[in-house]
Amino acid sequence: xxxxxxxxxxxxxxxxxxxxxxxxxxxxxxxxxxxxxxxxxxxxxxxxxxxxxxxxxxxxxxxxxxxxxxxxxxxxxxxxxxxxxxxxxxxxxxxxxxxxxxxxxxxxxxxxxxxxxxxxxxxxxxxxxxxxxx
Numbered sequence: 001x002x003x004x005x006x007x008x009x010x011x012x013x014x015x016x017x018x019x020x021x022x023x024x025x026x027x028x029x030x031x032x033x034x035x036x037x038x039x040x041x042x043x044x045x046x047x048x049x050x051x052x053x054x055x056x057x058x059x060x061x062x063x064x065x066x067x068x069x070x071x072x073x074x075x076x077x078x079x080x081x082x083x084x085x086x087x088x089x090x091x092x093x094x095x096x097x098x099x100x101x102x103x104x105x106x107x108x109x110x111x112x113x114x115x116x117x118x119x120x121x122x123x124x125x126x127x128x129x130x131x132x133x134x
């Protein structure tokens with residue numbers, strides 16, 4: 001009987017101790033923070049190339065959403081982008097009746113974003129390649 005009590009005590013102690021041990025939890029990095037800020041833009045293709053201006057990237061409503069303010073040298077325009085790690089995508093949208101759609105990829109060090117997007121303000125679509133630097 002004494003041996004049975006000893007085994008039962010051992011099982012209970014092991015169960016209690018193992019339930020208190022820390023588990024390895026994978027923390028997903030917050031890529032959104034890396035994109036937020038002011039970026040200098042150089043449009044290398046498009047109707048008005050070369051064109052330089054600054055955009056501000058802010059957080060959207062969700063952790064995977066960004067707002068790009070001033071894209072295509074339009075300071076009052078806010079374009080929504082969806083974030084997936086280093087990549088962003090601009091779903092088709094019409095802020096202030098101007099069409100925007102496109103995508104971009106940041107370098108691993110976040111010292112540059114390469115973007116490709118289309119803008120149509122009613123005078124025809126303009127396909128643009130741009131480089132953004134913080």
